[in-house]
Amino acid sequence: MDIKALDKAIQEIAFKRTELKKIDYNNPQYDDMEEALHDLEDVLHENYGDYLEEVLQEVHDKLSPDTDILLPIAYLAKSYSISGKNEFSVAHTEGVYVEVDSMPGKETKLVIVPNPLRILLNTKEKQQEVWRSK
Numbered sequence: 001m002d003i004k005a006l007d008k009a010i011q012e013i014a015f016k017r018t019e020l021k022k023i024d025y026n027n028p029q030y031d032d033m034e035e036a037l038h039d040l041e042d043v044l045h046e047n048y049g050d051y052l053e054e055v056l057q058e059v060h061d062k063l064s065p066d067t068d069i070l071l072p073i074a075y076l077a078k079s080y081s082i083s084g085k086n087e088f089s090v091a092h093t094e095g096v097y098v099e100v101d102s103m104p105g106k107e108t109k110l111v112i113v114p115n116p117l118r119i120l121l122n123t124k125e126k127q128q129e130v131w132r133s134k
Helices: 003-021 030-063
Strands: 096-098 108-113 118-122 127-132
Touching: 003 030, 030 108, 030 118, 030 127
Parallel strands: none
Antiparallel strands: 096 108, 108 118, 118 127
């Protein structure tokens, strides 16, 4: 698996989502930008969907074996913060809800974050890295 290419593909989606979030629905460019975003998501799914599903299955098996995995696109944040050094972070509210066996009653979410490519477990109190690409 070409992890660098996968990471770059997720970064492109993150940039496009950030760009799209900055404009209004009434902007004449909105539909074209949204279509470009969907194209990037389709390419990610076609090229890396199987690999990401395997990784997500490993994470789910470890943390939340009773929760079904969703398509990898669902685990991408709606919004990323991107620093001047191209470092990506997400809010604690981002991600897909999962029921973590070791944290009963807690609101827990999994989210994919690029550069470096990793999966975070979000709770209200903290973010915990549960997988990182090699």
